[in-house]
Amino acid sequence: MFIEDILIPMLIIGAVGALLGLILAIAERVFEVQTDPRIEGVYERLPHYNCGACGYPGCQAFAEGLVAQEFNRVSLCRPANALQRQAIMDYMNSTPGVNGQIFEVQI
Ligand code: SF4
Numbered sequence: 001m002f003i004e005d006i007l008i009p010m011l012i013i014g015a016v017g018a019l020l021g022l023i024l025a026i027a028e029r030v031f032e033v034q035t036d037p038r039i040e041g042v043y044e045r046l047p048h049y050n051c052g053a054c055g056y057p058g059c060q061a062f063a064e065g066l067v068a069q070e071f072n073r074v075s076l077c078r079p080a081n082a083l084q085r086q087a088i089m090d091y092m093n094s095t096p097g098v099n100g101q102i103f104e105v106q107i
Helices: 002-030 037-045 059-067 082-094
Strands: none
Touching: 037 059, 037 082, 059 082
């Protein structure tokens, strides 16, 4: 009596949990949003002032805009020094995107 009162609800809760976990795992694969890894590559090379001088609300948005080909001049980031600009240009001009194509940028 006591075992049945506890064991059956535990099994039901465990089965429901496993089912929901399976549904979440499938949904994650189906609705996965692929981000271009170059966004992170550009972001790492920026000065991270988040000042907005580039016209974007922050460095992350700048990196996303550059990778999305909204502009092609790295010098839009005014606080970046010459080394940082060169590093971003070299990175973008040598790293293909998820479509396999390289987006050429300029200083
Ligand atoms: S100007 Fe440069 S440092 Fe300032 S937010 Fe834009 S990318 Fe970041």
